[in-house]
Amino acid sequence: MKVLALGEVMMRLMVPDHKLLSQSEDLKYIFSGTGVNILSGLYQMGYETYLASKLPNNNVGYAASAYLRKLGVKDDYINFGGDYIGIYFLETGFGPRATEVTYMNRQNSAFCQSSIEDYNFDEILQDVDAVHICGISLALNDNTRKLSINLAKKAYEKNIKVFFDFNYRPSLWGDKDYSFARIQYEEILKYCTVVFAGYKDARLILGMEPDKDEKEENISRNVLLKMRSKYNIQTICGTNRRIQSSEHQYIKGYLIDHKGYHESSEYELKVLDRIGAGDGFAAGIIYSILENLDRSEALEFATCSAVLAHTTYGDSPVVGKKSIYRLMKKDKTDIFR
Template identity: 25%
Template sequence: AQLKADDFDWKAIFAEGVRWFHSGGIFAALSDTTPEVIVAGMKAAKAAGAVVSFDLNYRAKLWNIRGGHEHGVKTLEPILQHVDVLVGNEEDLQMGLGIPGPEVEAKSALDPSAFVSMIGKVTKKQPNIKVVATTLREVHSTNRHGWSAVAWINGEVAQAPIRDLDVYDRVGGGDGFAAGLFYGLLQGASPDEAVRLGWAHGALLTTYPGDTTMASLDQVKALAKGGSARIQR
């Protein structure tokens, strides 16, 4: 929370060949200086030709400490102007960008229609954004979840399959999805393939304790192609 933008030698960092820069709304809400750190990093990333992503992760309790919802939207505005890839569900988009909620009512937690209906509002406010993505989760019980994901990528909507998961620890599934999606985009995968890679990695991560992945790339690719989430030995 005490970090400042000039605490980093951004030019030296990106001179090492960094291809992707990621940050999120929780870090942005920690103090008055953390948004400045994010913007400085994003500007340096853009100058170096790297992709910039941001996970809205809107947390009302954190923003209430900083000055409330209006302050949160005002703080996130200059950050979002530099973003290529945005991660967040309907509520994150509504609260983080200060835009109206979905005009379409989802039939279930796994129905992407409400999320997709908000993309036009997002890109109208921030036309620089090329990708908007989120996970879809329906909780049947503590350890049984329905799981899917959806992304709007350069005008194309791609949705992952719906699968019931035996969940060991739900924490980190969304971050796992983002990591897999980013990997796919970096590798030049199609929108459908990139979303499936994110979906598969997020699904596998929920089968491990904690929020650190233990999945191998081969396991992620196998599940993304329709294989089993069982551990490969």
Template identity: 30%
Template sequence: MSRVVTFGEIMMRLATPGFARFQQAMPGSVNVTFAGAEASIAASLAYLGADAAFVTALPDHAIADACIADLRSIGVETKHILRTTEGRLGIYFLEHGANQRGGNVIYDREGAAVALTPAAAYDWTAIFTGCEWFVISGITPAISRNAAEVALFAVQEAERRGIKVVCDMNYRTKLWRWEPSLSARDLATRTMKDLLRHVTVFVGGISDAIAMLGVDGAGDLHTVAKQITAQFPNLTHAAFTQRDGSSAAVQNFSGALYEKATDVLHTAPTFSITQIIDRLGAGDAFTAGLLFSILQGSSPAETIAFATAAGCLAHSIEGDFNYSTRAEIEALMQGDGGGRVSR
């Protein structure tokens, strides 16, 4: 199978137990895992059996060692992760939502190693050897000016080498603070438009795509997808997650994939999720499922169905990584969503 490389920040995730609020849980115990969009995508791909590598910069200490060991335990290649004496391991704190109370994330990632490490420090020739697909998200360029420059350099280098690029928009309102003269939204729009010129497959939520890319959201999704792919000629596909719900615990989740060559929008069935264990990482699972299915040579209709089922199952798993097998995803695609015990 073709090699996939993802690049971005990985952090330590500190989540309050159950549905406790920060003030209830601290001082006390929290649940520690590792998380980050591109790392989550690599983890999901590797768990599905793909040849996936993750690239980042991490400080040279024991906690970063544990982070790398966690990725390796899933099958992610980590040999091109840089170890640095400058910078730190970022952290984010998570309070799960419940009923009508939404979840809350607090970031503590200023000065992370990957935010400080320049593009020249990475061995891109070695990183891209044997690579067919490169994955980046809108989170990495949001954390610092340097990280944005590295992300742009990386996608340009991938394009120069004939490597296809996937970008998950992943807009985060609490980030994008590195140019104070611009609002977070304006900075994100300017930066991501430059990056998307080198991207093959766009992935994103509909509202963020409309707001950030300056497309007319008055039309249907087919029209929106056509506008996005027309704006960025390198794009061959645009994929969207679709979500709505009445509370933090009840959500409807679906997806759509637009194929530019045929001008066809393929949609997946909507899953009604009534018991969400953890919704963070569901979009990453969707992106990983999309790319994994593309690697299998699946049709667009099969690809969006697989991606959507992967994203659905991720809601049932604690942590950002999607520990769902290919067989489980395919069973859900075929209608086996009753939650029966496997005996």
């Protein structure tokens, strides 16, 4: 199987030891991005993975490309040009103090400055089984919006499955309001096979309201069911978290298809690194759908993939199928020799 993702490669600068930026003189860096993370997970599951993007034509860009190759992501469709890469600073929370992310330089990044002319999508899509596009690319600027919608349309016309993650980030839309965002999301949804979205996405972005007198426990499910019907989406997926305290968190996956609403078992989370965990779920869903797993197994597999993504350092999932199936089978062996 061959999977292509479109998206920005970012440099993550992390303050060590749960310190704040104001407390530390040291930073650790890796490269990341939604597409990078999902492709990394799919590579671990045995797929051939490619990223379509643009990196700066300098040593930082070359280092990022080398990092992708180390994750198993092929860089055949990466262009080099411009001077900048998007950056985010990560201050890891502790106890009741939340983790904070600060973005820098995104509008000037090589990816944000790229255009349709940088990509030959007809060539890039040859022999591709699935495409992943992130909603963040809709938010960044007109260039990345056009890229995302054009790629989704091209893939749709070639009968390639399009996986789309809403991934709404209010801070990235600048002065654009929900009504502007809705236009972009509604345009790309025409071409999507599987959508990763939650209740807030459906309500705030698409204006999907619950029915009057709806029971509270049914609101989220029924709004997403209405969203699937209105936009003719084959499958909607996502996760729900239950947080008792910073030490006790739980996660369930859900999937909505022509047979209704389905949930996974609930799993307890142990969080080493929270960033990118949702991408672990997305990789699990993409794998499960491409492998035609039944919906019950698909949900358990994807949710276990998300659980394990919380347990590894960095944004990109690096846990393979064997470990995921061990968790599904509730194998609690603490060391394998």
